[in-house]
Amino acid sequence: MNSQSISVVIAGGGTAGHIEPALAVGEALATEHGARITALGTEKGLERDIVPARGVDLRMITPVPIPRKPNADLAKLPFKIIKAVAQTRKVLKDVHADAVFGTGGYVAAPAYLAAKSLGIPFYVLETNALAGIANKLGVKLGGIGLNATAGSGMPGEVVGIPVRPSLAVDREGAAALAARAKWNLTAEKPVILVTGGSQGAASINAAVEGAIADLTQDFQVLHAYGKKNAAPAAHDGYTALPYIEDMAGALAVADLVICRSGAMTVAEVSAAHLPAIYIPLPHGNGEQALNSRHLVDAGAAVQIADADLSPELLVHHVREILEDPIRLDAMRTAVASNSAGDVARTIARRIAEQITAAEASAEKDV
Known part of the structure; x- marks a missing residue:
């Protein structure tokens, strides 16, 4: 597949549990489909060290942790979301993103909202047994839901967890x-x-x-x-x-x-x-x-x-x-x-094929 024009933004920040599965799929997209990979991150997350060390372009945005219970941070949430979504829209436009792949964490909700506002397809992978708030929001916004296990509480196909082949x-x-x-x-x-x-x-x-x-x-x-x-x-x-x-x-x-x-x-x-x-x-x-x-x-x-x-x-x-x-x-x-099969390559192939099909369809319509 000639997919040198593919550009995918990965959004999984905060902890290694969010970062690593996003990077695993990103690396499979880059290695096997020639994709340009850009990662979203925040100054609060481990991605500051992990992502650049893996040779992936990291763009920083405002963190948007979603409180599980009502507290003082909840009142500030709308303003943080507006700022982070604007920053993310700028990144998506700058790298000419064809798709967004998110795994939850501080950067996920802004990524899903920005992709939705720009009409960019986005994928939502829930790696935990119980889905988080950001990922549930992503699927409700129209993201393609993917689950590591059945019964997470989030709609989507069960695919397993992507890990690095190494x-x-x-x-x-x-x-x-x-x-x-x-x-x-x-x-x-x-x-x-x-x-x-x-x-x-x-x-x-x-x-x-x-x-x-x-x-x-x-x-x-x-x-x-x-x-x-x-x-x-x-x-x-x-x-x-x-x-x-x-x-x-x-x-x-x-x-x-x-x-x-x-x-x-x-x-x-x-x-x-x-x-x-x-x-x-x-x-x-x-x-x-x-x-x-x-x-x-x-x-x-x-x-x-x-x-x-x-x-x-x-x-x-x-x-x-x-x-x-x-x-x-x-x-x-x-x-x-x-143990799971080669989940990272499977998800990467699915994203790349759907981008290519959409591009072919758009060219045909023109």
Whole structure:
């Protein structure tokens, strides 16, 4: 397909859970369809660092977080929306956007409203088990709804969660070898990857701190503790980092993952075919517990409520999994059979084909 004229704006800002699926589709559009990709972002979001590092043009707009409950910010919302929509319209016109692909977050609502006002088709992907307000608004405005899972509360086809192809890792490949060398990990002991999401998680960090002496007797631990949290004390067999840039490498060396169960985290861990211990974030509307429930039911993962998390319980589950080769293999098989297919390429192809068809139709009418 000759689609060098295609221009797509991706709108998923704030957290990695919104940014990464948008980037995965954007990268598939650029690589396989020659599309120009522009990302919307705000100064408040992680996209400031993540998007430019991936070589994608980032345009900043005013953030529009939609309050879940009435508060002082609600009165300011109309003015923020008007400003952000005007900024977004300018971006869409500047890059001659043919489509918008949104995944929720601070930039999504302005993107959907701006696209609607300019007559530009837009796609709304809900990655969580329960849909957010911005994405529900997008579909009501006429956006094409897409869901990671059924029953999100937002109309749309169920397609799964797009992840980068590089996360389907080879445990004996170059990424794994480089990661072991970079983080001083050996191939002789199992590796536990711990991450609390892009900001880290205080409860997980505390449990790991209490469990680390026990865990490092038999395992190695690679821990992303979050840039806003204090660095943990050093310990043999323990590599602690504020943030892991090379997640493909981390997943390539891991044997077990301890993490939150945000939709994107669950998708990436599943794409790497790794068993996991999920500790859902205890806030929000409960979607994190739902995100990993199907994996727990399939025997591919364990779920611990944040309120129940303790060093002792963490050690118990880790040892139950890693010290039982039969169970570990069964969990790997279960997660492999429950991970999504090549969602990013599928969505990218759909967007590119619909843009091309619309352009062909317009030329015919002329």
